[in-house]
Amino acid sequence: MTHLLVRGSLATGTADRLSDVDMVVAVHDDRLPALMDGLDTLMSTAFGTLLPGWRETIVGNLGGAGFVYLLPHDGHLLQLDLYLCPATAVGALRRRIGPRLLWQGHGADDTIDADTCRRTAQHLARAAQAPANCEHLLVQAMVLHAMLRKRLARSQHYIAYGLLHDLNSTCRDVIRTALVPHSRHHGCATC
Incomplete structure (x- = not known):
């Protein structure tokens, strides 16, 4: 790890008991793909994520x-x-969203070769384009439900309405993906 930053309400000092925790963890570019691949196991083991x-x-x-x-x-x-975040992108990220720096490690400013940066960017692009499966969609539904409850507790009805729409769309996508992935009635281009 090269940097640990906090953003959102914790960074601005406006957090309350319902606030989420917004963390940025930067690592050397060549280590980012392995961290992404093992992140769920790490979070489950270290923090008891559900x-x-x-x-x-x-x-x-x-x-x-x-x-x-x-x-x-x-x-x-x-x-x-x-x-x-790859360590090479920390500067741009800090200028764009202004997170608060909590910790910076040794070697955080080491120069990374262009080939390593390219491979990391390709890994990030592949991960972003991966299609959602039923597991991902069910997790998305659970997260959206938790976010919806928080917005309702804060009486943020307009935001809650948008999240409810997202939750309904996710439930529809779960049904499509699990039960009728190739139905021509759902706009499948390959059917």
């Missing part, structure tokens, strides 16, 4: 990969938004 991470699609691409985890805490589910 489900695999949901590949975050709400926040735009910031040069890395975002994941949402639900962690049991004090009888409730805590939402952890974890953003993995």
Whole structure:
């Protein structure tokens, strides 16, 4: 790990008991693919996450990969938004979203060769384009449900309405993917 940063309400000092935790973890570019591949196991073992991470699609691409985890805490589910970032993209990320630096390790500013950066970028692109399967969609439904409950508890009805739409779309996609993946009635181009 080269950098540990916090963003969102924790970085601005506006967090409350319903706030999620927004962390950015930067690692050397050549280590990012292995970390992404083992992240669910690490989060389950170290933090007791209940489900695999949901590949975050709400926040735009910031040069890395975002994941949402639900962690049991004090009888409730805590939402952890974890953003993995290659060390070479930390500067641009800091300028774009202004996260607060919590820790910076030795070698954080080491130069990385262009070939390593290219391979890491290709790995991130492949991961972002991977089609969702039933497991991913079910995790997405659980995360959206947790987010919806939080917005309703805060009386943020318009945001909750948008999340309800996303949850309904996800449930529809689960049914399509699990039961009728090749039906011409669902717009499958290959049918």
